[in-house]
Amino acid sequence: MSKALYRKYRSKTLDEVIGQKHITDILSRAIAQGKISHAYLLTGPRGVGKTSVARIMAHEINGLVYDEETTNLDIIEIDAASNNGVEDVRDLREKVQIAPVSAKKKVYIIDEVHMLSKAAFNALLKTLEEPPEHIVFILATTNVEKLPPTIISRTQRFNFRPITIDDATKHLAYIATQENIKITDDALRLIAERSDGSFRDSISLLDQLSSLVDIESDKTITPKLIEDILGLTSNNVVDQLIEAVESHNLAKVVEILSSTYNDGISSNVLVNQLTNAISNRIADKPQLLPLLDDLIDVTKSPQPQLKLLSVLGTAASPKSPPKSVALSSTIYEVSASIAELEKQAVQDRPVELTTKRKNILDVSDRAAGITSIKDILGPKSEVAPGLFDWSKLLEYTRQNFIALFSVLSKCSYELDGNNLTLYTGSKFYKNKLDDTKYTPLLAKCLQEIGVYGLNIHTLPTTIPPTDSQAAAITAIMGGGVEVSLEPV
Numbered sequence: 001m002s003k004a005l006y007r008k009y010r011s012k013t014l015d016e017v018i019g020q021k022h023i024t025d026i027l028s029r030a031i032a033q034g035k036i037s038h039a040y041l042l043t044g045p046r047g048v049g050k051t052s053v054a055r056i057m058a059h060e061i062n063g064l065v066y067d068e069e070t071t072n073l074d075i076i077e078i079d080a081a082s083n084n085g086v087e088d089v090r091d092l093r094e095k096v097q098i099a100p101v102s103a104k105k106k107v108y109i110i111d112e113v114h115m116l117s118k119a120a121f122n123a124l125l126k127t128l129e130e131p132p133e134h135i136v137f138i139l140a141t142t143n144v145e146k147l148p149p150t151i152i153s154r155t156q157r158f159n160f161r162p163i164t165i166d167d168a169t170k171h172l173a174y175i176a177t178q179e180n181i182k183i184t185d186d187a188l189r190l191i192a193e194r195s196d197g198s199f200r201d202s203i204s205l206l207d208q209l210s211s212l213v214d215i216e217s218d219k220t221i222t223p224k225l226i227e228d229i230l231g232l233t234s235n236n237v238v239d240q241l242i243e244a245v246e247s248h249n250l251a252k253v254v255e256i257l258s259s260t261y262n263d264g265i266s267s268n269v270l271v272n273q274l275t276n277a278i279s280n281r282i283a284d285k286p287q288l289l290p291l292l293d294d295l296i297d298v299t300k301s302p303q304p305q306l307k308l309l310s311v312l313g314t315a316a317s318p319k320s321p322p323k324s325v326a327l328s329s330t331i332y333e334v335s336a337s338i339a340e341l342e343k344q345a346v347q348d349r350p351v352e353l354t355t356k357r358k359n360i361l362d363v364s365d366r367a368a369g370i371t372s373i374k375d376i377l378g379p380k381s382e383v384a385p386g387l388f389d390w391s392k393l394l395e396y397t398r399q400n401f402i403a404l405f406s407v408l409s410k411c412s413y414e415l416d417g418n419n420l421t422l423y424t425g426s427k428f429y430k431n432k433l434d435d436t437k438y439t440p441l442l443a444k445c446l447q448e449i450g451v452y453g454l455n456i457h458t459l460p461t462t463i464p465p466t467d468s469q470a471a472a473i474t475a476i477m478g479g480g481v482e483v484s485l486e487p488v
Helices: 021-032 050-063 086-095 116-127 167-176 185-194 198-214 223-232 235-246 250-262 267-281 288-298 304-316 339-347 364-367 372-377 390-400 404-408 429-435 439-447 468-477
Strands: 037-043 075-079 104-112 135-141 156-159 331-334 355-358 412-416 419-422 453-457
Touching: 021 050, 021 429, 037 050, 050 075, 050 104, 050 116, 050 135, 050 453, 086 116, 167 185, 167 198, 185 198, 185 223, 198 223, 235 267, 235 288, 235 304, 250 267, 250 304, 267 288, 288 304, 355 364, 355 412, 390 404, 390 439, 404 429, 404 439
Parallel strands: 037 135, 037 156, 075 104, 104 135, 419 453
Antiparallel strands: 331 355, 412 419
16 A cells, blocks of 8 residues: 555654754754753644654654654654543553653653643643653644643743745655656645645645546646646636726626636635735735725625625725715705705605705704715615615514524614624624624525625624714713604
8 A cells, every 4th residue: 555645755854844944953952952841832733744843853852763664662642632531631640650661751742732621631730840750741732722821831832834835835846756746837836825834735635636647647737637626716717806806897707706606616715716816915906905804704604605796796896986075065955954854864765856056055054064965864865775674684583583683683773885784782792793603694684585795794882873963972971872752
């Protein structure tokens, strides 16, 4: 049986470890000088060499040559994912008292140490604090934030970095040469880019692709072959999509998205390619930052395909002119009275206006803070009737999702174009709506009542008063709720 490439080309000495020189240099000098700590903590993303370095260290501390095929009774590896109970650690505490069989030090490598239970950590703490002289612990984890500070403080910590694309490409090229794998330079770099800084993932993907070359000896691995296998779209298509957004070519965006979906490209994969491409050019195109921010939320949506269309479509739509009207601009005089307009706005009925040009509003209107027609009609004047019905949403959630209804019924809302702002009135209810349980459920409820493509924002405050004087009073008083009083 052939050995997997990532095992075949695993580093055998600290000098062979790639991309972690800031760690291996320190460890090599310490071991050479005999300055061995009782406990080390290796942290960082997956596939960057933590376990390999731990095994190499265990052998070099004991003056042994590292060979993956041989075992040593004084080097013990423990998988914390399957040995995470307090009894497992108590058993370890008893065994550490036994002297090494043949080596200078007995080394315990505990992989994915963050998987230990709280009781197991407590049991391990005393041993880490005062271990026997012949014991060395090497802990490794991808989730250091899950470790108790008391454990971290009793170790020497080394943070591993993701492997750079250049380092990964160079190493993959070396392996391809050694294994006689036919692959282009662009394909090697694409493999490195798709591995998210993980050496193991990049080598495993090369191993997978090499089987195709073995089957068809005249075949060369190209970027197109990798894209087909991984379900990727080409970099050219990604560039065209970004260019269509920047040029506000909505029709082109829709055309490209339709083509990628027909080709079987997953929305989440396409989003990943877009975010990588935008991130790489953000220094030259900072105007893409809002788009990058919106793309991050696509994968959280229950319908990522529609969400991606909404995000890219919104970004590609021609920018509308400013909605407010400055005093220096031409203003329109409204023939209806303020009272009539307010009454009609509250009832959500379209207002029929006859206007004539003039340069300023009445002095009384300006004194009341009215500087444009929008100030008179309120924020809902921009919403087309029938597209969104708050009462319909509440009724639907009341009948189908009572827990969500109990939160929404405490909220006020404001709709501005595609942006729905929910004023929860408190941080408690905001946290509820922002929870991963409620966010997709709210999106689903909106879709069930026929509303799509809304960008939902939550604020832990009450809705600001529409009246400017009331708003000023609210600001002075530090908060408040606007109510309307009907005559009895």
